[in-house]
Amino acid sequence: MQTFSGRSNASEPIAQDPQAPRRPARRKRQPDQAGASSPNFVDALARGLQVMRCFDPGVASLGNLELSERTGLAKSTISRIVYTLTTLGYLRYHPDTGRYSPSYGVLALGFGCLANQEVRQLARPLMETLARTTGAAVALGAFDGEAMTYIEAVHGSSALYLRLPVGYRVGMNSTMGRAYLASLPAPERAQLLQTLEPGLLPPRMVSKACREFEASGCCFGVGDWQPGIHAAAAPFATLTGEGTFVLSCGGPANILPEARLKAEIADSLSQIVHQLSPPLSRR
Structure with missing residues (x-):
């Protein structure tokens, strides 16, 4: 029979009392739903990202005063934020003008995100076919917390005067934005x-988008986002599990009249969405 002395050998495992209470296994922290009111929310980081969001496509540079006006943050706070972002390589300072513009650090983050999104690779050839056959602009967008951001865009004609690039952000009152809202469960949408x-999206517009989505899987914009521009958009969950995206097709009313938009274009969008979404999410 094996006996144990009061002294333990460091090379041997220490016997544990089977009656001793076990320490519960550590679980991974799950994101909470409290949003900005959560103790895990980092205000300083949020303010820094708020400053970076001021540099929309077409905004070449901004000064401290403009950043303060756009964000509502004090100029002293802006000064500290832009100093930090410049030091880290996300902003570039122009001493001749005293203004700032996005630097190459932003590109590294953006390209890293795009490169890891399989849905872009799957959707691109389908988008190219639709753009080529319609002569319209086809875009793939994702909700970024405030608006819809284009992560892919294909233009079917060089004659299109509204050529929106990857990275362009459209408001939630756009056809793409309304389609995303319509796809959400009612409590989440509210x-x-x-x-x-306030006033960006009248209730009647939201209700209309929900009815259209329920009836056809698409939402339509007939000159209500930009005069003379028609569009259809269809939301979908991806096969790759990357989340919810919205595919849109838009262009001048002369190439996308309302009748074509709600028949041919809606049908084409539905077919593409069918190929990109998992079976359980298909309508």
């Missing part, structure tokens, strides 16, 4: 609508 600028 919560998101409360965060938007």
